[in-house]
Every structure is written in C-alpha cells, then in structure tokens.
Amino acid sequence: MRLRERYIGDRKFYGDVLKLTIPIMVQNAISNFVGLLDNLMIGRLGTNALSGVSIANQMMFIYYLLLFGATAGAGIFTAQYHGMKDVNGVRETFRFKIILNLFLSAIAAVIFSLFGSAFIGAFLHGEGLASDAAATLRIGREYLSVMIISMLPHSIAMAYSGTLRDTGETASPMKASFAAVLVNLAGNFILIYGYLGFPALGARGAAIATVISRFVELAILILYTHRNSEKHSFIIDAYKTLKVRPDMAGKYIIKSLPLMLNETLWAGGTTFLNQCYSLKSLNAVAAL
DSSP, rough: OHHHHHTTHHHHHHHHHHHHHHHHHHHHHHHHHHHHHHHHHGGGGOOOHHHHHHHHHHHHHHHHHHHHHHHHOOOOOOOOHHHOOOOOHHHHHHHHHHHHHHHHHHHHHHHHHHHHHHHHHOOOOSOHHHHHHHHHHHHHHHHHHHGGGGHHHHHHHHHHHHHHHTOOOOOHHHHHHHHHHHHHHHHHHHHHHHHHTTTOOOHHHHHHHHHHHHHHHHHHHHHHHHHTTTTTTGGTTTTSSSOOOHHHHHHHHHHHHHHHHHHHHHHHHHHHHHHHHHHHHHHHHOOO
16 A cells, blocks of 8 residues: 555545535634624724623623534534434434523523623723723623524524534535624624614624624524425424433433533633733723
C-alpha cells in the first residue's frame, strides 16, 4: 500500500467531508453572528445601550451553547441510526431533541426572568456614573425580556437543523440561518432606528427583530423538511406521539450530559472572565 493511500486517503473522502463540514461551519458562524449583529447596530445608540445588549447576550450565549451540547449529544445516536437506515430510531432522537430543548429553554426562561436583573447588575460594579449603570440595567432587562421569546423557535429549530445535519443534509440548515440573518439585519434597521414609518425602538427593536428572524428560520426548516418527507422520512408521523422509550431516553441523556456540561462550563467561564473585565469600569462593559 502506498504511503499516500495508507496515511492520507483518497480525494473522494476529503471531498465528501468538505461537502458536509463547510455548510455546518458556515451555519454556526451565521448563527453566532445574530447576537453580534445586534451589538454592532446598537452601538450607534451610545455606550449604555451597547453595554446593556452586550451583557444580555452573555446570558443568551450560555443558553445557545447549552442547547448546542444537548442537540449534539442526541445527534450521536441520530447519525448511528441513519447509518443503519433505522428511520424509527432517527425519528425518536428527533422527538427527544425537541422535548429536551423545550425543557431546557423553559428552565432558562424562568432563570432569566427571575435573575436577569441580578446577572446584568453583576457587570455594573465598575467605575462610572450611577445614572449610566441604571440606564444600562434598564436597557439590558428590556432587551432580555424580549429575547426570552426567541427561545421557543430556536429550541425547535435546533432539533430540526441538528437532525438534518446528522442525516447528511447540511445545506438547508445553512440557507435557513442565512435567511434569518438577512431578516434580522433588515429588522434591525427598521425597528432600531425607526425606518419605513416604524417607531425607533432601540434595544427592544433589536430583540424583536431577532425574535422574528428565529421564527423565520424555524418556518423555513419546517417547510423544507415536511415538503421533502420522502427524502427525510423521519418527519413522517414524527408528531404522532412525543413519547420516547425510557430506556433510550436514559442513553440519550447520558451521552448528552457531558457535552452539555462542557459547552455550558466553557460559556460560563468566558462570561465570568468578561464579568471580571467589567469591574474596571462601565465603559469596559461595552467592549465585551
């Protein structure tokens, strides 16, 4: 066996890998760009608005990675079932992703609603005027209260896009995420600054635009998957029941927990580091 064939492999293998991985990389980059887009466009409204939105997005960052870990853990089984052509197995993992994502989103929504102000306030102990800290807290709470709504479509969209990727369909989730960014960009211009006759809503407008973009992303994924049910047969009768066999649910959870903890701890550590920077001054918060 030649050295190239033994240690490197053939071109077809790498071509197949790139066809799968590049859309996933692009989709993840696009999805993460949604929160960054809000930060960039809010910056024109001043330091207080930018700081409030940035802090709230720190909380959303933890939530996004928690859901990513949950979906990826169950996705291990989805890929295995798909390789074995076990449609029922793929369908069951899809149901599990929806149930787990909605459950985690409900917990996150409650935590953010009850302790959001305390979390935002933890970033506002640096040097600066008390009036600036109060304004930043108010804007951050206002933004976060609307962003909580986006958890519903995002949790379901993650189940759809994750299952599609795990079964080899990576282009459609990427296109849905790209459409969501375009909707978010247009919505930000209209709702943040008050174009086309709409009132200028500032940070609340940015959050509303994000919520709309998440629903658009979900709608695209649902329409694509159900219209192509012959290709993605796991969706047939997927909602006939939402029950998951207890023994299999236990296996899914065991695989998902390490990934969930890994992603959550990493996001939490990054957020804590940013909180340490915020102790320097209120102006430092805007740079996070």
